[in-house]
Amino acid sequence: METVPRICCLGFVFLLSCSESAAVDAAPEPAPVKLRRTFAAAVEGGLALLDVDDGHVVAKAPGGVVDDVVVDRARGRLITFEIEPDEEGGAIVGRPIDSINDRTLLGSSAGVLRFAVTDHHVLVFEDAYGPRWRALDGRTSVFAPTPRSAWARGKRLHALTWEPDGRWAERSVSIDGPDLGTIELGSAPPLSSSSPRMVSVDGRAVALDVASGKLSLDGVDTGLAAAAVVDACPLSEHAFALLASGPTRLVVGALGGPYASLAIEGQPRFDPRYLSRSIVPVSSSRVLVAVTDRVFAVHVRNGASPSLSIDEHFAAQGAHAPIDGLLP
Amino acid sequence: MARRRTFALLPLLVVLAGCSPEDGEVRDSAVPTDSEAEDTASVDTGAIDSTVSDSAPSDTGAADSSGTDTSILADTGAIDTSVSSETGGDGGAACTPTPAPVVTKVGVVGKVLLKGTVVTADTFFVGEVLVEGDTITCAAASCSASAGAATASVVETNGIILPGLIDTHNHILFDIFDETDWAPTKAYGNHDQWPGEARYGAMVDAKQWLNNEAGPTPRPDIGCEMDKFGELKGIVAGTTSIAGSANVANKACYGSLARTIDQTPNDLGSDKVQAATIFPTKTSADGVCGNFADGSTTAYLIHIAEGVDTTALNEFAKLGTITTTPNCLYAPQTTIVHGTALGDAELTTMASKGMKLTWSPRSNVYLYGGGTDLTKTTKIPLAIAKGINVAIAPDWSMGGSQNMLDELRYADKVDNSAFGDKLTPKMLFQMATINAAKNVALDAVIGSIAVGKKADLMVIGGDATAPYDALLKATPRDVRLTMVGGVALYGDKAIQSIAPTTPACETIDVCCASKFVCVAESGGTTTNKFGQTYAEIKAAIEKGLTDYDALALTTWKFAPSTPLVRCP
Numbered sequence: 001m002e003t004v005p006r007i008c009c010l011g012f013v014f015l016l017s018c019s020e021s022a023a024v025d026a027a028p029e030p031a032p033v034k035l036r037r038t039f040a041a042a043v044e045g046g047l048a049l050l051d052v053d054d055g056h057v058v059a060k061a062p063g064g065v066v067d068d069v070v071v072d073r074a075r076g077r078l079i080t081f082e083i084e085p086d087e088e089g090g091a092i093v094g095r096p097i098d099s100i101n102d103r104t105l106l107g108s109s110a111g112v113l114r115f116a117v118t119d120h121h122v123l124v125f126e127d128a129y130g131p132r133w134r135a136l137d138g139r140t141s142v143f144a145p146t147p148r149s150a151w152a153r154g155k156r157l158h159a160l161t162w163e164p165d166g167r168w169a170e171r172s173v174s175i176d177g178p179d180l181g182t183i184e185l186g187s188a189p190p191l192s193s194s195s196p197r198m199v200s201v202d203g204r205a206v207a208l209d210v211a212s213g214k215l216s217l218d219g220v221d222t223g224l225a226a227a228a229v230v231d232a233c234p235l236s237e238h239a240f241a242l243l244a245s246g247p248t249r250l251v252v253g254a255l256g257g258p259y260a261s262l263a264i265e266g267q268p269r270f271d272p273r274y275l276s277r278s279i280v281p282v283s284s285s286r287v288l289v290a291v292t293d294r295v296f297a298v299h300v301r302n303g304a305s306p307s308l309s310i311d312e313h314f315a316a317q318g319a320h321a322p323i324d325g326l327l328p
Numbered sequence: 329m330a331r332r333r334t335f336a337l338l339p340l341l342v343v344l345a346g347c348s349p350e351d352g353e354v355r356d357s358a359v360p361t362d363s364e365a366e367d368t369a370s371v372d373t374g375a376i377d378s379t380v381s382d383s384a385p386s387d388t389g390a391a392d393s394s395g396t397d398t399s400i401l402a403d404t405g406a407i408d409t410s411v412s413s414e415t416g417g418d419g420g421a422a423c424t425p426t427p428a429p430v431v432t433k434v435g436v437v438g439k440v441l442l443k444g445t446v447v448t449a450d451t452f453f454v455g456e457v458l459v460e461g462d463t464i465t466c467a468a469a470s471c472s473a474s475a476g477a478a479t480a481s482v483v484e485t486n487g488i489i490l491p492g493l494i495d496t497h498n499h500i501l502f503d504i505f506d507e508t509d510w511a512p513t514k515a516y517g518n519h520d521q522w523p524g525e526a527r528y529g530a531m532v533d534a535k536q537w538l539n540n541e542a543g544p545t546p547r548p549d550i551g552c553e554m555d556k557f558g559e560l561k562g563i564v565a566g567t568t569s570i571a572g573s574a575n576v577a578n579k580a581c582y583g584s585l586a587r588t589i590d591q592t593p594n595d596l597g598s599d600k601v602q603a604a605t606i607f608p609t610k611t612s613a614d615g616v617c618g619n620f621a622d623g624s625t626t627a628y629l630i631h632i633a634e635g636v637d638t639t640a641l642n643e644f645a646k647l648g649t650i651t652t653t654p655n656c657l658y659a660p661q662t663t664i665v666h667g668t669a670l671g672d673a674e675l676t677t678m679a680s681k682g683m684k685l686t687w688s689p690r691s692n693v694y695l696y697g698g699g700t701d702l703t704k705t706t707k708i709p710l711a712i713a714k715g716i717n718v719a720i721a722p723d724w725s726m727g728g729s730q731n732m733l734d735e736l737r738y739a740d741k742v743d744n745s746a747f748g749d750k751l752t753p754k755m756l757f758q759m760a761t762i763n764a765a766k767n768v769a770l771d772a773v774i775g776s777i778a779v780g781k782k783a784d785l786m787v788i789g790g791d792a793t794a795p796y797d798a799l800l801k802a803t804p805r806d807v808r809l810t811m812v813g814g815v816a817l818y819g820d821k822a823i824q825s826i827a828p829t830t831p832a833c834e835t836i837d838v839c840c841a842s843k844f845v846c847v848a849e850s851g852g853t854t855t856n857k858f859g860q861t862y863a864e865i866k867a868a869i870e871k872g873l874t875d876y877d878a879l880a881l882t883t884w885k886f887a888p889s890t891p892l893v894r895c896p
Contacts, residue, residue, distance in 0.1 A: 085615055086625065087577035088604055108541045110575040111606045124542070127606055129499075129532050130523020139544045140533050140881050143524045164520045166639075271609040292611075 037097070037326045038280055039078055040290055040319035041066035047080060047100055048319040052282050055295060055316030061100040064090060068277060070115040071097065071326045072122050072136075079106070079122055079136065081113040089128065092136070097326060106136065114275040116150040116157060121175050123150075123157060125275070138178040144171055146274055149232070151200035158205065160188060160198040162273075168196070170205060189219070195228035195272030199240060201255060208232050208242055215244055215251065217259075224249065224261060230268040231276045235300070236284035243268055243278050243289060250279075250289055252300055252308060262298060262308035266291035269321035277322035286311075290321035427789065428822040429485045429808050438814070439480035440826050441471060442785070445792040447490045449762045449776035452795050457489050459783040462595075462813035467777045481826050485787045487808050488795045490757070491776050492568025492784035493732040494589070494764035496629060497665050497686045497721035499605070500558035500572030501539055501551060504869055505531055506725045506890035507694075515698035518635025518669075522695055530882040531726075538872045539575070544879065548872040552581035552857045553865045557889070559586040560845065560862065564804040564838060564893055565731030566786030568812045569594075569764075569774060571629055571721075573603045580856035584849055586812060587784070589768055590629070595813055596782075600626040601768050607632075607643060610650055617656035626769035627661055629686065633674070634666035636696045636704055641669040644677075658683060663719075663767040668692050668706045675707065679714035684767045686719045687759070690738040694727030702746040709750040719764035720756065725890055732760055733802050740800050753796030760799075783814040804893045805839040818845045834862050839895035866892075 042048035046063035050056070064082030067090060072079050076097050083090030092107040111128025115136070122136040127146045134141035147159035158172045168188040174181040188198070189207045196209040208229045209216045215226040227246025235241045239254045245268050253259030269292045270276035280288040282297075289296045295316035299309045435441075442457045446467055458466035458474050466474040510531045516522045523529070537543035539551040555574045562570050569587040583593030592599040602616060602625050619625030632643045644664075648655045660682030664670070667685050670678070678685070689705045697704030711718055720739055722729040729735035736756050743751040765775025774782050787809035790798030809819035816827040824844040827833050833846035845862055852859020860868075866889070873887035 084577055086602055086619065087575075088573070088602075088606070088612075089575040089577065091576065107536075108539075108576050110541070110573070112609065129502075129535075129605075130520075130529070132523075132529065132532070134542060138542075139879075141529060141536075141542070143526075143529050164524070269611065271611070273607075274609070 038282075038288060038323060039069050039071070039100075039325070040295055040316070040323040041069070041321065043293070043318050043320060046082075047078070047095070049100060050288075050295065050316055050319055052286075052288065052297075052325070053314075055297065055314040057316070057318040059100060060318075061095060061103065063093060063103065066322060067112070068114050068275075069322050069324050070117045070122060070277075071324050072117055073326070074120050079115055081109070081115070092124075112146075112271075112274060114146070116147070116152075116159075116275070118152040118155075118157060118175055121178075123175070123180075125150075125159075127274070133173065133180060133183065135175065135178050135180060138180065140179055142173070142180050142183055144173075144183045147171075148196065148272065148275070149198040150275060151198070151205070153200060158200065160196065160205070170198070192216075193228065197229040197232050197242070199232045199234065199242075201234075201240070206255075210244075217242075217251075217253070218255075222251070222259065224251065228270070228272055230270045231278040233279050233281060235281045235287065239284065241279050241281060241287050245270070248291065250287065250298055250308060252287070252306075258306065260300075260306045260308045262310070264289055264291060264296060264298075266293055268292070277324055280323050280325040282325070288316075288323060288325070290319070290323035293317075293320050295319050295321075295323060427486050429483055429487060429787065429820055431481060431823050431825050432484050433480075433482035434825065435481035436479045439476050440811075440814070440816075441477050441480040441482045442485055442489050442787065442809075443483065444485035444787065445488045445795055446777060447488060447757070447795050448778065449491075449758065452488075454792075457777055457785065459785070459811070459814045462783055462815075464777060464779055464781050464783050464785075467779060483809075483823050483826060485808060487787050487789045488792050488798055489777065490566070490786050490788065490795070490799065491761045491774070492786050492810065492812065493562075493566050493760045494719070494768070494775060495562055495567050495570040495572075495721045495732055496589075496663065496719050496764045496767045497688055497723055498558065498562075498570055498572045499724040500570060500574050501535055501554045502531075502724045502726065503558035503561055504538075504554055504725075504873070504889040505535070505886065506730070507727050508890075509884075509886055510726050512695055512727070515701070515704070516635065516695055517637035518640040519631070519695075520639065521635075527884055530884050531886065533881065534873070534876050534886045537876055538869075541575075544881075548868070548875065550868050550872050551576065552579060553860070553868045553872075555579075555582060555588070556585055556847070556857075556860070556865050557869055557892075559584075559588070560847070560865075561725075561731055561892055562586055563810050563812070563818050564807060564843070564845070565733040566788065566802070566807050566810050567732050568784035568786070568810065569768075569770075571601065571603055571768065573605055581858070583856065584858055585817065585847065587774075589770070596770070596773060600624060601770075602628045604628070604630040607646065608650060610652070613647075613650045613657060614652050617651050617653060617659075620656065620659055620661050625661060627663060627767065628657070628659075629663045629665055629767070630657075631665045632667060633664065633669040634692075635669055637669065641671070641674070644670060644674045655681075660684075661769065666692070666706065667711075668696065668704070670707065670711075672710065675711050675714050675716060678711070679716050684717040684719070685711055686721050686764075686767055687739070688721055688723040688728060688735070689742045690735060691723035691728040693742070699727070702742045705742055705746070708743075709747050712750075712755075717763050717766050718759055719767045720759040721764070730890070730894055731804070733799075733804070733807075736760055736800055753794075753800050757796045757799055783811055785809070785811040787819070803839065803896060804843075805841045805895070816844075816846065818843060820844075831859065831861075836862070836892070838893050 038050045047061040048057045049059040066080050067083045068081040078095045080093045089110040094104040094106045114125045116123040126132045131146045132141040133144045145161035150159040156172050163169050168191045170186045170188045173183045193210040198205045206218045210226045215222045215224040226244040230243040232242035241252045248264045251261045285300045287298045297311035297314035301307045440459045446455045455469040456471040458471040460476045471477045510528045540547045540549035569589040571590040578592045582588040582591045587594045590601045590603045633640045658681040663684040665686045692705035722735040762775040765771035788802045789806045821842045831848035833844045847862040849858040869889045877885045
């Protein structure tokens with residue numbers, strides 16, 4: 001788990017059956033790897049550092065409304081996009097991970113920004129005067145539709161995009177230096193909704209979609225009512241987690257295995273046109289889920305009868321989505 | 329926009345307007361898509377003269393050492409040695425002086441009586457407008473009964489006194505560019521398509537670098553200068569308020585020059601105008617509806633249905649469903665910017681909900697009509713027939729007009745060619761003034777000449793018996809005075825005595841007419857930049873563009889900036 005980029009993340013093969021009672025992950029569970037720090041938007045604005053065990057806000061850093069946050073491991077910093085509620089656009093802010101009150105203005109945008117992190121770069125997806133991609137420290141931008149999902153494979157970043165000609169596509173770009181190379185355009189699996197997401201699993205992108213009002217995972221109907229896929233990321237080597245809306249629901253499963261689901265109170269914070277950042281896997285047995293007004297911790301119990309349960313001792317009401325974490 | 333200037337009335341000066349337009353550098357030629365002559369002449373002298381002229385005119389008779397234009401100050405016989413040329417470099421157009429306004433009486437500071445043909449929201453008459461402080465205190469055939477008139481400076485405008493124009497749709501940080509920097513290569517269907525052009529992207533990169541948004545460091549961070557330049561392009565054309573969608577929001581420097589109508593520093597005490605250039609997120613849209621409910625937003629200017637295809641059209645329906653409470657943005661506070669793709673059904677909905685419309689015809693035709701198909705614009709006669717309040721605004725400089733006067737002329741052309749002449753000159757005047765004020769929910773404060781309203785005024789020359797037609801013919805050369813909040817910021821040299829003197833105003837040549845422009849204010853700091861002169865602003869922009877070109881990040885060059893004024 002050393003270099004899992006939080007895009008939402010590197011994944012592993014999964015395919016789901018529609019049982020909520022079978023094992024989540026049939027493979028031997030790896031030793032839990034604990035998330036060291038989690039950062040989320042503070043309710044009153046600015047950034048909050050959360051204790052991943054009990055949800056207490058350990059520290060706060062003043063700032064605007066945090067619209068996106070990522071951990072840039074390569075440079076030991078947090079990157080946030082901070083907005084004013086009644087204004088369009090906002091500021092790109094950098095903070096050292098160990099000193100989140102040290103605020104550095106890195107840039108700004110007249111529209112909406114989302115970030116993606118690879119081992120060596122932070123990518124910026126901007127929707128302002130046209131959708132554009134660039135490296136945060138890069139010199140120029142490249143036109144490309146704003147990603148709905150993004151994931152890294154080596155030096156390439158891949159993304160699910162809705163193209164101007166009205167189709168879904170998988171785009172990818174090499175990230176060898178500060179400037180992006182040519183963004184290549186590929187095809188995407190058939191997707192039916194306006195809010196699908198994709199996750200990279202064992203070298204292929206798996207579609208997470210909603211079809212006829214039901215959650216569909218890699219083309220398999222789960223039977224679970226859903227309006228949109230909010231966010232998704234790997235949970236362990238073989239498992240994944242996703243957050244759906246309509247109703248708000250956390251789903252954890254494994255490719256080829258069963259899944260478990262859990263209703264979450266509150267509304268997810270997302271726009272189907274942009275990346276969202278609502279789930280942080282603390283370990284294979286614990287997930288943090290951020291909605292519009294708080295953060296929940298969810299126990300993932302594996303085994304013959306997998307289940308999900310809210311950690312009632314976790315009380316992160318001082319923070320909300322977006323959320324990102326730093327793995328040890 | 330609190331004015332920090334000192335007024336000290338100067339001796340009456342009469343400009344005879346000598347003229348020797350200097351050829352400038354013609355920039356990289358993008359093929360113009362509009363056949364109008366004004367679109368094909370894009371030349372900038374690039375000449376900057378940082379000296380100012382209104383303090384002590386030289387009596388040396390020396391020629392202008394900078395090689396720029398000279399203007400003779402009649403009462404002294406002195407040659408003004410500090411004139412910056414802002415001509416379009418038309419290579420020697422005839423420069424016939426127009427009848428000049430005259431200051432007939434020097435009064436106390438802060439009171440000005442303008443005499444001429446007064447154009448109110450609905451009518452016009454020969455009369456007077458009395459300005460006291462930042463407010464209009466009289467607008468009548470005679471203001472002699474007003475107490476303030478006795479001590480006011482008196483200006484016989486010999487022209488037409490109108491409310492300042494209100495630009496409700498601009499992307500002001502792009503106004504340093506024009507179509508020589510980027511022109512669409514074909515006609516498009518909607519606004520998601522043309523941003524894919526590489527040259528457009530390179531221009532956006534340049535803008536972002538200059539404005540400290542992105543790109544290699546160090547960056548010049550001249551967003552304030554870019555904003556002021558855009559505001560000046562408006563002011564020289566009689567524009568007194570601009571919704572410019574400048575970012576980062578609410579910078580202190582926005583508090584100078586024109587009213588930055590969509591930002592807090594608008595000198596109106598509060599900002600209840602929200603602008604959206606991209607389709608809002610659900611969170612943002614819900615926030616706007618909440619603001620409607622509690623009154624914190626009274627005007628929401630949102631780009632919707634820009635384009636001519638179904639993708640553009642469908643945005644209107646999405647606007648109704650993006651919010652948790654359906655259709656809460658279908659409200660009187662909402663102004664649809666563009667609305668090019670809207671048809672009868674959508675316009676009917678807009679009318680029934682009291683929604684408003686801002687029209688930018690030249691930009692529409694440029695992007696969606698190949699520059700020539702004048703039908704590729706919003707269905708304005710239909711919108712008006714349904715009772716929708718329509719304003720007009722230029723959008724931006726690349727294919728959009730350089731200023732509101734340009735846009736009014738273009739709208740008239742579209743009306744005559746594509747609409748069957750459904751719009752009268754008076755209707756177009758109202759679209760640029762009172763209708764625009766309604767779109768930003770400030771019609772009780774600005775947008776017309778009426779007692780109690782802000783003294784945001786323009787004076788033009790022309791046929792005073794047909795003032796609306798005169799407005800459609802006017803260019804910045806014809807603008808004799810632009811006043812924002814009672815402060816004269818631009819006008820004929822002949823009436824510079826009503827303008828602030830500390831800091832000093834500058835003299836510029838506008839299409840062979842000598843004009844004053846008052847940019848610097850006292851109280852300037854490195855943050856608010858109030859102390860900057862026009863020459864300093866222009867120099868910063870030119871250096872920024874030149875430095876960006878020197879980075880060689882793209883094959884296209886963006887220096888110099890577009891001129892402040894293009895001459896016909």
